[in-house]
Amino acid sequence: MAKVAKRIGAARAGLDRDKLHTVEDAVAFVKANATAKFDETIEVAINLNVDPRHADQMVRGVCSLPNGTGRSVRVAVFAKGAKAEEATKAGAEIVGAEDLMEEIQGGRSDFDKVIATPDMMPLVGRLGKVLGPRGLMPNPKVGTVTMDVTKAIEASKGGAVEFRAEKAGIVHAGVGKASFTEKALNENVKAFLDAIVKAKPSGAKGTYLKKIALSSTMGPGVKIDISEAAAAAPSA
Template sequence: MAKRGKKYQEAVKLIDKEKAYDLEEAVELVKKVAPAKFDETVELAVRLGVDPKKADQQVRGAVVLPHGTGKTPRVLVFAKGEKAKEAEQAGADYVGDEDLINKVSQGWFDFDVVVATPDMMAQVGKLGRILGPKGLMPNPKTGTVTFEVAKAVEEIKSGKIEYRVDKAGNVHVPVGKVSFDTAKLVDNINTVMEALIKAKPAAAKGTYLRNVSLSSTMGPGIRVNTAKFAG
């Protein structure tokens, strides 16, 4: 394992590995120990008591963070005619149909989120092998396959994020920047946690929220007390 820098080592000393911190305290610590010179992203990691191999225990969806992520994503919309105009007016960065599909199939990826109207999905489906592994494939569950393209673009631009349980039962999402006020980060985190609890599959048994931790891009992880979150 690569040796961590001096700032990281100093940051680790400030954290009690055995302790699960209250949310506000954990957020304060993340801000305090972030070692990088740039404005690091604050990341939330939640280990869920689900078996992701089972179809009835999938956890996936999207939620709008009240204070955004601190980054404005580049949105690509596959749409035609009136819907293409709506997407452009709503502030989509790229809008098109076959031409854009061809461009992406040739390896162009200057975008962060993809939205598509349902009538485009037969063609967009051809990009599954390219977009799927990058987590960029439009999906009705996350509101990215819709005829309401203007609403979708506006929500994404204002801070809508997608969450999805991985093979190990973990959900990783950005919840803001180190420069955010503690209250805004707490607000964003609570919004994600509420969404995850609502998304609890009926088939999930035992403790649902197994572990919650926060970290900055380059900083160490800090455990959060799950008692204040229901579920």
């Protein structure tokens, strides 16, 4: 622990905590200081001026990162018959129906994403208390309740990141790994910011984006200039 604290302290010593950075500068600093013995995840956190307790202020969606997430995603699919066969061919690690429900109720949790065909949702709904807290409940709004299971599996494994505003109005997500090039990370960060901007709910009033910070798993957070970041987003 002492080595970690010392390393983080050294990184913070070279950082002006109050300065607002461009996406490029923030990525360069975070990547340079991600010096842990493992490939750290690069994470973005956005504080939004919304109250998710109100339906018209909920921010939720999915973003397809152009350069992927860098992590291996295990997909579980609830489907039967031809769709179950399709899911297996598309690369899903776990496929089932009632049997899979019972396994999950029994404690199985070796998956990162859950996809279901619409006819399976009454079954999957029984797992709400298990999947909900982990953010794994399939939802048609983010493409995980669908008949096109191949597309959903490919998106999950290819860099699709789901996001949802927490109670305090904060959205966060992993947007790559420290081993990625700066160019790849810049593109991923900007794509995610673009998705958040496009997901602005009808009930959001005033300044939508309040704060943006970028960090690595073990590194300090770097503040990003909101106006610059919004202007640099792909759709801007």
